[in-house]
Amino acid sequence: EAQVTQNPRYLITVTGKKLTVTCSQNMNHEYMSWYRQDPGLGLRQIYYSMNVEVTDKGDVPEGYKVSRKEKRNFPLILESPSPNQTSLYFCASSPRDRGVGTEAFFGQGTRLTVV
Amino acid sequence: EDQVTQSPEALRLQEGESSSLNCSYTVSGLRGLFWYRQDPGKGPEFLFTLYSAGEEKEKERLKATLTKKESFLHITAPKPEDSATYLCAVQAGDNFNKFYFGSGTKLNVKP
Numbered sequence: 001e002a003q004v005t006q007n008p009r010y011l012i013t014v015t016g017k018k019l020t021v022t023c024s025q026n027m028n029h030e031y032m033s034w035y036r037q038d039p040g041l042g043l044r045q046i047y048y049s050m051n052v053e054v055t056d057k058g059d060v061p062e063g064y065k066v067s068r069k070e071k072r073n074f075p076l077i078l079e080s081p082s083p084n085q086t087s088l089y090f091c092a093s094s095p096r097d098r099g100v101g102t103e104a105f106f107g108q109g110t111r112l113t114v115v
Numbered sequence: 116e117d118q119v120t121q122s123p124e125a126l127r128l129q130e131g132e133s134s135s136l137n138c139s140y141t142v143s144g145l146r147g148l149f150w151y152r153q154d155p156g157k158g159p160e161f162l163f164t165l166y167s168a169g170e171e172k173e174k175e176r177l178k179a180t181l182t183k184k185e186s187f188l189h190i191t192a193p194k195p196e197d198s199a200t201y202l203c204a205v206q207a208g209d210n211f212n213k214f215y216f217g218s219g220t221k222l223n224v225k226p
Contacts, residue, residue, distance in 0.1 A: 004158070033214070042119075042218035043159070043202065050212065058213070090158050103149075106158030 002027045006091050006107035013081055013114055021076045021110050023091030031094045032074040033058065033104070034066065036087040043090065049074055081114045088112075118142070121203050121217035128224050131192050136220045138203030139185040148186050150179050151202040153219070159202055193224045 004025045013019055025032065033048035035058075045058030049068040063085055065077040074093075078085060088111050092104040122137045140148070147166050151159035163172040165181040172179045176197060178189040188201055203217040 031212075035216075040218055043204070043216035045214050048212055048214075056212065059215075092158075103161050103164060104159075106160070108158055109156075 002105065004091055004093055004105050004107040006089075006110050008110060009108060010111050011113070013112070015082055015114055016080050019078050019081060019112075021078075021089060021091075021112070023074045023076065023107060024072050025074075025091075025093040025105070026072065027093060027095075027105065028071065029093035029095050029105075030071070031104075032068065033092050034064070034074070034076045035090045035092065036060065036085075037090060037109075038087050046076070046089075078112075081112075083114045086112060086114050119203060119205055119215050119217040121201075121220050123220060124218070125221045126223070128190075128193055128222070130194055130224055130226050133189070133191045133193070135190070136188040136201055136222070137185060138188070138217055140203075140205050140207075140215075141184075142205050142207035142215065144207055146206040148181055149204045149206070150177075150186070150188055151204065153200045153202055162201075190222070193222075195224050195226050198222055198224045 007022045030051045034046040035043040037043045044060045046064050047058055047066040049055045052068050052071050055066050068074050088109050090109050091107040094104040119140045149164050150162040153159045163179040168183045170181050176191050180187050200219040200221045202219045205215050
C-alpha cells in the first residue's frame with residue numbers, strides 16, 4: 001500500500017528539548033516536504049526536498065532543520081523547541097515530474113505540544 | 116504577497132443541496148491550483164489539479180473550475196460522506212516548489 005508514515009503521532013515535550021519527527025514514504029518519490037497546520041492559517045510549508053541531499057526553505061523554516069540522506073526518509077528536527085511550535089505537522093511526498101506539492105500524498109500528521 | 120483565500124469558512128448543507136466553494140488567489144506566475152479533501156484527524160487527500168484558466172475537472176459529485184483569479188469547487192447533490200474540510204492550494208512563482216494553501220472550507224452535509 002502506498003503511504004507516508006510519520007512518527008510519532010502525538011508528542012508532548014518541554015521547551016528546549018531537542019526532538020525529531022520521522023517521515024518515510026514507500027512510493028519512491030523524489031519530492032518530500034513538511035508543513036505545519038494551525039487554526040485559521042492553513043497549511044504552511046516549512047521545508048522541502050527535491051531529492052537526496054537537496055533541501056530548501058519553505059515559508060516558515062525558522063526553528064526547524066531537515067535532512068535527506070535517503071530517498072525514502074525526510075526527518076524534521078526541532079533543536080530547541082518553543083511553545084510557538086505547538087502545531088499539527090504533516091509530511092508529504094510527490095512524484096518528481098510536477099513539483100513538490102502536486103498530487104501529494106500526506107502522512108497522518110504529528111500533533112506536537114511544547115510546554 | 117502571494118495569497119490564497121477560501122470562502123466560506125464553513126458551510127452547512129442539506130443532503131442533495133448543491134453549492135460551491137470558492138478559492139481566490141493573488142500570486143505571481145501561477146503554475147497550478149490544487150484541491151484537497153481533509154477528514155478530521157487525517158492528512159489531506161488529493162482531489163484535482165488545474166493548470167490553466169477555463170480548465171475543468173470532475174470526480175463523482177465534485178467539479179473544479181479555474182479562472183484567472185479564482186477556482187470553484189462545485190458540489191452537486193452532496194451526501195453526508197462529503198462532509199470534510201476542503202483545501203485549496205497554489206503552486207506559483209519562478210520557484211515552482213513554493214506551495215501556498217488556503218485555510219479551508221469546512222463542509223457539513225446533514226442527512
